[in-house]
Amino acid sequence: MFAYLPHTEDEIKQMLDDIGASSVDELFADIPEAIRFKGTLDLPKGQSELEVFKRLNELAQKNKQAVSFMGAGSYDHLIPSTVGALMGRTEFYTSYTPYQPEISQGVLQAIFEFQTLMCELTSLDVSNASLYDGSTAASEACALAINSTRKTDTVLYSATIHPYTKQVMETYFADLDVKLVELPSKDGVLDLFSVKENLDSSVAALLVQSPNVYGYLEDYTGVADLLHENKSLFIISSNPMSLGALKSQGEWGADIAIGDTQPFGLPSYYGGPSVGYIAAREKLLRKMPGRIVGQTVDEDGKRAFVLTLQAREQHIKRERATSNICSNQALAALASTVYLSTVGREGLKELSEQNMQKAHYFFDRLMDETGAEEYAEQPFFNEFCIKVPMDARKLVKEMEKDGIFAGVPMIDLDPSQSENLLLVAVTEKRTVAEMDRYIESMKGVLK
Amino acid sequence: MAKPEDLKFLKSHEWVRVEGSTAYVGISEYAQEELGDIVFVELPEVDDEFNAGEEVTNVESVKAASPIYAPVSGKIVKVNEELEDAPELINQKPYEAFIYAIEMSDSSELDKLLSYEEYQKVLEEEAE
Numbered sequence: 137m138f139a140y141l142p143h144t145e146d147e148i149k150q151m152l153d154d155i156g157a158s159s160v161d162e163l164f165a166d167i168p169e170a171i172r173f174k175g176t177l178d179l180p181k182g183q184s185e186l187e188v189f190k191r192l193n194e195l196a197q198k199n200k201q202a203v204s205f206m207g208a209g210s211y212d213h214l215i216p217s218t219v220g221a222l223m224g225r226t227e228f229y230t231s232y233t234p235y236q237p238e239i240s241q242g243v244l245q246a247i248f249e250f251q252t253l254m255c256e257l258t259s260l261d262v263s264n265a266s267l268y269d270g271s272t273a274a275s276e277a278c279a280l281a282i283n284s285t286r287k288t289d290t291v292l293y294s295a296t297i298h299p300y301t302k303q304v305m306e307t308y309f310a311d312l313d314v315k316l317v318e319l320p321s322k323d324g325v326l327d328l329f330s331v332k333e334n335l336d337s338s339v340a341a342l343l344v345q346s347p348n349v350y351g352y353l354e355d356y357t358g359v360a361d362l363l364h365e366n367k368s369l370f371i372i373s374s375n376p377m378s379l380g381a382l383k384s385q386g387e388w389g390a391d392i393a394i395g396d397t398q399p400f401g402l403p404s405y406y407g408g409p410s411v412g413y414i415a416a417r418e419k420l421l422r423k424m425p426g427r428i429v430g431q432t433v434d435e436d437g438k439r440a441f442v443l444t445l446q447a448r449e450q451h452i453k454r455e456r457a458t459s460n461i462c463s464n465q466a467l468a469a470l471a472s473t474v475y476l477s478t479v480g481r482e483g484l485k486e487l488s489e490q491n492m493q494k495a496h497y498f499f500d501r502l503m504d505e506t507g508a509e510e511y512a513e514q515p516f517f518n519e520f521c522i523k524v525p526m527d528a529r530k531l532v533k534e535m536e537k538d539g540i541f542a543g544v545p546m547i548d549l550d551p552s553q554s555e556n557l558l559l560v561a562v563t564e565k566r567t568v569a570e571m572d573r574y575i576e577s578m579k580g581v582l583k
Numbered sequence: 584m585a586k587p588e589d590l591k592f593l594k595s596h597e598w599v600r601v602e603g604s605t606a607y608v609g610i611s612e613y614a615q616e617e618l619g620d621i622v623f624v625e626l627p628e629v630d631d632e633f634n635a636g637e638e639v640t641n642v643e644s645v646k647a648a649s650p651i652y653a654p655v656s657g658k659i660v661k662v663n664e665e666l667e668d669a670p671e672l673i674n675q676k677p678y679e680a681f682i683y684a685i686e687m688s689d690s691s692e693l694d695k696l697l698s699y700e701e702y703q704k705v706l707e708e709e710a711e
Contacts, residue, residue, distance in 0.1 A: 422625060447643035453648045
């Protein structure tokens, strides 16, 4: 097998002649000599197909087989076989983002349906074609808020949003005149009193997350009014699986809804690829980042899909663009679209309720049967935080030996957290037998 | 109909019509021609305050998005809501379709604006 399929010398020469370059090296003239790689790459020799399969199999064997109670933003849900079957179709699977978009009506229709589903889930008016992940969506939502409110430079965010989201936001705004201000938490949820205390005319938006990083549900009664009186926007990040049973962002009065659609048809992989969603009220449409697909009719009056409102985008706005997002997560968004279409409205509601019920059943058992205690007394969806009487990282390592991924130690997400805190997620896939095993294993380690 | 000869202009191609202490602002014939079909006019909010030269809003055409600047300092008192549903009015009647009106806080700033003749010269220079 070739390591890759190279161009022939003739082809390379023809291309160089065409553009008037004398050598391939000349194409890299802009890259300083000092940082260019010299010599030849240390690559192994080509191998036969059989050898490659053997090697990949060996590597695959290193994966640990265990029942997962890990979440913290990426969850182990059932993925119906429709997802792989449709996503795997070459029309979708091998197509890159359509640069001549209207030729690819199927891709545009899939994106249009994704947008429609996101609007329905969030009870908001407009959605874009997707963003890279939930953290990008959070950062883009902050930028959208700052660009849509006059004379503002500050975004307030809750201490209870995912620490990785904070990190991405900090990177995004590191070189811009934007202030990110963290509001404190109280008993595992945002301290609502701090919102009023920190509101002034410089505040573009408040960004919160529910279910939050501890898995807890936050109560935003009155928050939207408070923000809107100050001409600030309200951004809520939610695990979209929770929206099947719980109040949506639009229902809380949010102006922008964001999150990550990984729970819909995407495995955890090694943390990605995932899909960020962003939906907003119509008045923000013109400043939405990324691509938007619209529905129209062609000259024969037949339904057709187009990329629309491109004046927002950077190839037209150039240096005045408010976002540099020019692509989306089409294939992964397709997985989420197929997933939602497969489970349907009722199915999603049932899934959401099952997640919640199983998590609550398991939480009660952990409280009754093990030495674990609750971190805070708060309502939760399919994930919760517990205190264990030892280093949570050690506990997780020990339980791995029994074939259980016990959860995510909070200290792994945020070094300022106590080493005794463990985040446990329970999806519809977890059975009572698996929960029994978890409890036995935990008891064994803790005794 | 407003005659362009009676209007004041900015180098950035806005026109200004003065009525008492209020300045109405739109974009010139030349600007709409250059932009092509206008598809969206973002309207500022009434009561928002701007300094002369500050960016007030945006006009989007099929090929560009252009900022609209404040010719004078003041407070927005009126926006042309007709443009929400009919942005093409700017293409059709550029000197009638104002975008916003601003209550001037310092009418002496008007002296810095260009007359129609001066604006024509700017256009000729740009064409060169």
